[in-house]
Amino acid sequence: MNKPLFMHIVDRLSNEVDFFCQNKDGLGRIGLSALQKCTAAIRALAYGSAADTVDEYLRLGETTTRSCLENFVDGIIYLFGDEYLRRPTPADLQRLLDIGEYRGFPGMIGSIDCMHWEWKNCPTT
Structure with missing residues (x-):
């Protein structure tokens, strides 16, 4: 912080x-x-x-x-x-999706910690 x-x-x-x-x-x-x-x-x-x-x-x-x-x-x-501390609005979700896509993580709303992101060089695939 x-x-x-x-x-x-x-x-x-x-x-x-x-x-x-x-x-x-x-x-x-x-x-x-x-x-x-x-x-x-x-x-x-x-x-x-x-x-x-x-x-x-x-x-x-x-x-x-x-x-x-x-x-x-x-x-x-x-x-x-x-x-x-509220549910995100559709505008909030779209903003987060746009930020994620810009940073190279498209569609990452459901996986905030990137646990479901496929990484070809991951040693524990």
Whole structure:
């Protein structure tokens, strides 16, 4: 994910989802930033790792990381669901087919990971 996209997501979450607002605890200490919470969630999603693997990297415990991940997913669905998490329209499909054909992969809508693309030099054909 590129940095501007990541920062856009962090900005929207921190402004529109209460969990990602930075608060003070009962002793007046500043809590985790939206950047820390989003980074923990994305790392857990990207690497499929256990929740306690960001402990040393971001100084978050397992329970906090899990909470960040759950709230991140809910926030993404809430903020971006209508635009990005929907069935593609015929215009969307045609645009994707045109892009695929331009790049040398005609008809690749049904095989987003190219698993059904025939490759004559594939060592495991």
